[in-house]
Structure formats: C-alpha cells, structure tokens
Amino acid sequence: MGRKRKGRAISGWLVVDKPAGITSTSVVNKVRWAFGAQKAGHAGTLDPAATGVLAVALGEATKTVPYITDALKCYRFMVRLGQATNTDDAEGTVIATSDARPDDAAIEAALAPLRGDILQVPPQFSAVKVEGERAYDIARAGEEMDLAARPLFVESLVLVGRPDPDHAELEMVCGKGGYVRSIARDLGTALGCHGHVLWLRRTWSGPFTAEEGISVEEIERLAQQPELDAHLRPLEMGLADLPQLVATPEGAARLRNGNPGMVLTGAEYGEEAWASENGRAVAVGTYKAGELHPSRVFVA
Template identity: 50%
Template sequence: MKRKGRPVHGWVIVDKPLGLTSTQCLAKVRRLTQAAKAGHGGTLDPLATGILPIALGEATKTVAYVMGSGKTYRFTVRWGEATSTDDAEGPVIARSDERPDRAAIEAMLPGFVGEIMQRPPVYSALKVAGERAYDLARAGQAPDLASRPIRIDALRLADVPDPDHAVFEVDCGKGAYVRALARDFGQALGCFGHVVALRRTRVGRYGEDRAFSLDSLEELCQKDAAHAYLLPVETALDDIPALVVTGPQADRLRHGQSIRIALAAPGLPPEGELLVTADGKAVGIAERLSDEVRPLRLFNL
C-alpha cells in the first residue's frame, strides 16, 4: 500500500514544547506539512524543551548524521534529592541536608569533561534483552545498566539562583544523558541531585535561531510557505566534504556505478564520505577510496 502524503524533502527545526513527546511532535509536523515520510534527529524527554530536528522525505536518509552530531543543553539541578528517574518525574528515593557552594561546584566540573564513563539512567530507552529499560523499571525489574564511554566537550556553571539549585550548560557527544550528569554531580558533591529543567539549545549546526514553535509552523503551513521553514536535505551534511560532479557522472552514480576522480582533487580527503552535488543539487552520499568514488546513499530530489 502506497504511503499517503506529499513528496516534501528537507529539515524542519522545531522548538519542542514542554510535555510533548518527540514522537507526538513528529506526528504533528508530519500532519502540518502533509509529508509522506518523516523522522526526527534525536529524542527529547517530555519534560525537556528545545531543538528537535525533524527530517521530511529524502532528508530521513541523513538522520544518522544529525543524531551523531554534537549537542548543547542548558539544565537546572535540584540539590538535596535523588529521584528514581533522575528528573522531577520520579519519586524521591534519597535526601540530604548538604548543599554545595559555588566554589565546590566549579571545582567538581573539570572531572566531568573529556572522555568519561557514564551509567545511563534506569528509566531510559536503552534495550536490555529486547526490552526497554524504562519498561523493566516500571515493572519493578530495574536493570543494572553498565557504564559506557561518552564525550563531554565543555561544561559551564551558568548560575546559582539559590542554595537548592544550580544551572549548567553542557556541550556533549552522542549518547550522553543529562539526567545522569545531574545524578553524578549530586553524588560527587555528597548531596544528591536531579534535573528539574532541561532545554536543548543546539543539535549539530541547528540552533535556536533556526527553530520554529509548533504554532508558528502551523501558521506557515497554512500559508503554504515551505520556503520559510524548510531547510535543504544537505544541511545535515555540512561537515562532509563536497564533490561537484558533471551530469553524466551523476547519472552513473544514480545507477549504482562508481566514477573516477583525480587523485589530487583539491579540498578532498584521499578517502572517506563525500556529499556529491551536480548542477547545484545534492545527488547523494558517496565514499571515496583513492581515485574511485562509489555511491552509498542517493537522494531522489
């Protein structure tokens, strides 16, 4: 059965509101744009707000590149309480009268920067023997999740509004859990802690300056003003070197055939992935090995 919808291709950067799941947000954007196909570039919890990149049509072929890119979050930690979910949604499971001062918080931060080991929250979407960790936890069978390496590029103390709270900003790589950071901050400071506010301000090159609220997106869709909110498919591939090819070369790639390029092609690495364009349009993603370029993923634009 053919999927209903229009052939809409590109990225929409949504400012996800509080209380909505990423899946619900995706469904609303797909309904507004009438796109035949859609996917998002990284889940946000219902209690989180901020940047949710949504891929439409052929842009779904580039979702993995967005999900693997760096992200920035601004979050508030409540000291003195640990919760079962490491955020404000779960019940309090431990309390402390200790409260860290600014100096203690700042002295702790360098230990969380770089390649570190992090144990994911029990209430997470990770799979354990085919089951989601949060489903097991809700059934009273909380799994013992192993720590795994993550990358924290930068960590800043943004504000200490009162003794019970501190506001942070973090630049991190794929797979980092902010809720787990809050939990581990509290343990390191001997006072417990959990996230009470979380906002994602950047995913790769997509920041708040490119984001639309669902209400503003609805207005633009009613005006059929796709040019105002729809970013080209290839914006997800800004970090990949670009190769401009001729029309005949593009045709060969589209038919699954390799092409040859000069070994000393300026501005291109000797091997690795390339964004291939022809006549100002994205053809697809290819892989270069020496003078050979073979297609990996082609766009039907």
C-alpha cells in the same frame, strides 16, 4: 512492485522548538501531518519534559539523519541539589535527600571528571533495551537494573549560574547518546548531596539552533498551507560535517544509478563525503581516487 507511499514527496529539515509536555514522536507525527509528507523522522530524542531543538527530517533528508544524530549538541539545564529522584528529573519521586550544599568551587571541581571521554550509566527510566525490554518499562514495574556504562564524549561542561544554594545552572556540549539526567545524578553523587534535573533545554544540535526553531503552535496554524514550506531548510544542511565534492555531469548520472562517479574536487582517500551537482546533494559515499563510491543516493 512496492506500494507507493501516500503524501507529498517533499524533502528538507524543519527545526522545531519543542515545548515541554510532548514526546518527540508526537512532534514528528504532527510535522508529517502538517506537510502531508510521505516520510518523516527526527535526529535525537528529547524527553517529554525537555524543550528546545528537535530537528525533523522530511523525505530524502531522512537519509542524512545519522549525521545530525552523531553531531555535537548543546544543552542548558538546571540541577536541583539536595534531592535524588527515581527518574533523575523533576518528573520522578524523591528517593533521597541531603542538607549538604556545595559551594561553587566544589561544583567546579566535581565537573572536571565529567568532561572528555567518559563512561556514563543511563538513567533507570530510559529507552535503553535490557534483554529486549525498554528500561523504563522495567523501572515502572518497580524493578532495579544494573545498566551498563556507555561511552560519551563531553566537549565542555560548565557552571553558568547559581540562583541559590539549592540550584546550579549548567551548560554541556556533548556527542551522541548523552543523558543530561545522568550528569545531574552523577554530579550530585560526587558532591555528596544528591541531584536531579529540574529543567532541560537543547539550544543547538549540529547546524540547527533553537532561535531558528518554529513552535508547535505555528506548525498547527500553518498546517497544509504553502507558507509552512518556507520554514524548511535544505537537506544538505544535514551533511554539513562532511566534505562536499562537486560531481561531473557524467559522474552525477552514474551516482544516481548507484555507481561510482567522478568528482572534480577531492577528499582524503577513504573519507566519507557527499557529491553535489549545482549545489544539490546527489549521493553520500566514500572517496577513492577521483570517484565517490555511493552508500546513499538522493532522489531528485
């Protein structure tokens, strides 16, 4: 028999407005401690210097993390033109400079190839694994790597502000695995003037927004208190992009045991969906001929 997990069997999503200067893992650990939760995880890492939405899943909600990780996300960020850094952000060392300063029209033109389905090379200082090692560990040792380009879907990328010739504020909506630092680097390269990210904020991620986020200070203030539970969002929010099917009572019972269960509403044959009973998630799986075949089952 497996060892019983310590802590509360509490489930749901907590939307944190992450401050700069703290890692995503540190935020998750703080949330888990504050709730006294058995299990916690997050949907999409933010760099320590970045701020904004960090969606933290507790308990059974961790089973829905992949769906938030795969969802579209929105980033607002400032590009410092005229300088390249070894980390592609303001935390790094300046490695190249240029006196060239493109106008708005040139920036707009250079953004066009960075939209749609693109291939993006991760920053040298990233968590990408190279022969079993993290790229940032290799980069810190002073070695340069040829990192393979990765596919990324960029739904939109627009210039939203130009405070002065040295800076351009952008907003990007993209899919899973996007590096904003790479966008800044590649934009600077395309413009012939270099560029890096000065600051970065994730304004929304899937169904979660920064406006609804709780601060780390508030989490610490309410830690171990019932008032903190009021900030939890239902785990079902993590399934917002999947069709919801209503299970019959018998179907719900079968699904909870890991068996295909009958549902009253349908989806496309072979489509991934989730089944509910009284509005609560029972299982995620594949819809086939009136039944949901479960791949993940939620414990009540």
